[in-house]
Amino acid sequence: MKVITIAVSVLRENDRIADENRIVFSDNHVFVVNIMGSPGAGKTSLLLKTIEALRQEVRIGVIEGDIATSHDAELIHATGVPVVQINTQGACHLDAMMIKTALTHFDLAEIDLLFIENVGNLVCPAGFRLGESARVVVSSVPEGDDKPKKYPGMFRVADVVLLNKIDLLDVFGFNISIFKGDMLQTNHSAMIEIFEVSCRTGEGLSGWVDWLKKVMLAANPLLTADIGSEPLTGSGR
Amino acid sequence: MHELSIAQSILDIAVDTAMKNNANKITRVNLRLGEHVCCNHDSLKFAFSCMTQGGMVEGAELNITQTDNDPFGLEIESIEVDEIDEGNNDSSLGFEGK
Numbered sequence: 402m403k404v405i406t407i408a409v410s411v412l413r414e415n416d417r418i419a420d421e422n423r424i425v426f427s428d429n430h431v432f433v434v435n436i437m438g439s440p441g442a443g444k445t446s447l448l449l450k451t452i453e454a455l456r457q458e459v460r461i462g463v464i465e466g467d468i469a470t471s472h473d474a475e476l477i478h479a480t481g482v483p484v485v486q487i488n489t490q491g492a493c494h495l496d497a498m499m500i501k502t503a504l505t506h507f508d509l510a511e512i513d514l515l516f517i518e519n520v521g522n523l524v525c526p527a528g529f530r531l532g533e534s535a536r537v538v539v540s541s542v543p544e545g546d547d548k549p550k551k552y553p554g555m556f557r558v559a560d561v562v563l564l565n566k567i568d569l570l571d572v573f574g575f576n577i578s579i580f581k582g583d584m585l586q587t588n589h590s591a592m593i594e595i596f597e598v599s600c601r602t603g604e605g606l607s608g609w610v611d612w613l614k615k616v617m618l619a620a621n622p623l624l625t626a627d628i629g630s631e632p633l634t635g636s637g638r
Numbered sequence: 639m640h641e642l643s644i645a646q647s648i649l650d651i652a653v654d655t656a657m658k659n660n661a662n663k664i665t666r667v668n669l670r671l672g673e674h675v676c677c678n679h680d681s682l683k684f685a686f687s688c689m690t691q692g693g694m695v696e697g698a699e700l701n702i703t704q705t706d707n708d709p710f711g712l713e714i715e716s717i718e719v720d721e722i723d724e725g726n727n728d729s730s731l732g733f734e735g736k
Binding site: 402403404405406407408409410411412413414492493494524525527528553554557558 | 643675677710716
């Protein structure tokens, strides 16, 4: 009997394709946001609101990941933004190969900002890099304030956390300091941003939109002419 | 949730490595798993056992070690194989006699 030392990541193929995607995005100056979160957290609502806020300044594209149906893609399509639906046919997450395939349906030269809405799931998508520039986790008040503690994997990989449905805080007896405290215990990044928003009332969304503009400009200074060098603040979007 | 596809990836890498090393049979795969990899050990072993019911992987054992060093790591450390043709070893792959 012999032991053969391998020492390779089982997800190496995914990582390899994610790196390829990243190069394609970078060559085309596309900023890519991977949106993750539970079913019903408000990922699609956030997308619709963000498209509304940014579409005059930035050319947007969307990849929708769902286990079944094209329901979300139809909602996005109605805004006029180019959208590709990926049906994972039961798979619980998007992987880099699915994104690579979906990209063939876009003209990336015509897109500055690509949103990837992952499958609604607070577990598996955290483990699969897609080649994205930023990872956003949408959590919502009705899910409870214990989510960062119970799903540390997802909250650990986040660059930004949006706490949605903030208008329902009192109804659900949600304790924001518990949520934030556990969040900061889990995610040690000094850059982590938490925004409290309501996609229904629009509360707090300007902070998120301004952050997005800021990081997009940092990644691609060429955009300055389109969206202005100063982020907008509190303009009631 | 995706243990089946992870088991498939593990087998692909193991079989590929075994064949490159002229081994005829894989007896054991040693896997290192980080605490935050969303992968249930029992489910993964079950998926692995379902996929190792014939051929060069028949009856192969999946040995999982949890590691704290790399919370998101999912790495095949080594495989144990039988019947290597000693004349064609690729020493660059780090053989250890055992």
